[in-house]
Amino acid sequence: AQKITQTQPGMFVQEKEAVTLDCTYDTSDPSYGLFWYKQPSSGEMIFLIYQGSYDQQNATEGRYSLNFQKARKSANLVISASQLGDSAMYFCAMREGNQNMFSGGYNKLIFGAGTRLAVHP
């Protein structure tokens, strides 16, 4: 079963507008973490934002915010005031399990297939 689903292969947005990239996940583990990474055309993976399953508030990092709806198992990324440099692939990822470094299999990330965002001037 697919654990992370990104249903939008491609999105485009006008510069300075906001855009939402969708991510739904599937897990039976009560403790998990959700991440968003950006991959520009140069290829590197850049960490954007993190949300823990027990966090009470939605995570925010500058122009990035994570719309976390636990009951719906969704963790959408919102980018406000889009810039041309935001054009990239965006990946949602999930970590299952507790923060126990001695437990086997901990901190493995499962990635979605990604959404390609194009920002138009």
Added chain:
Amino acid sequence: NAGVTQTPKFQVLKTGQSMTLQCAQDMNHNSMYWYRQDPGMGLRLIYYSASEGTTDKGEVPNGYNVSRLNKREFSLRLESAAPSQTSVYFCASTLLGTGGDTQYFGPGTRLTVL
């Protein structure tokens, strides 16, 4: 700090050849990971090392071996390369036990197997 470094950046192999991809981090992280990224897909975990001295299989380990040489270095070896291993390989590291335990990625190695 250089963060996570990978060598080489590009490599072309013939079927059956072997090679080792090198990864090093200078952030004093305890856990390290190897992923592969195929066109149009997200990253998939090949092997990981939760701490120095331990390694475990991830989602797609067949055809690969790893060595956690020390706390800083984690190498990935292809003993007999196959065209199906053409991919971009990413190394990542994290400090377990901290809030969020974010994985930080190296720049990637683009491997082509002919």
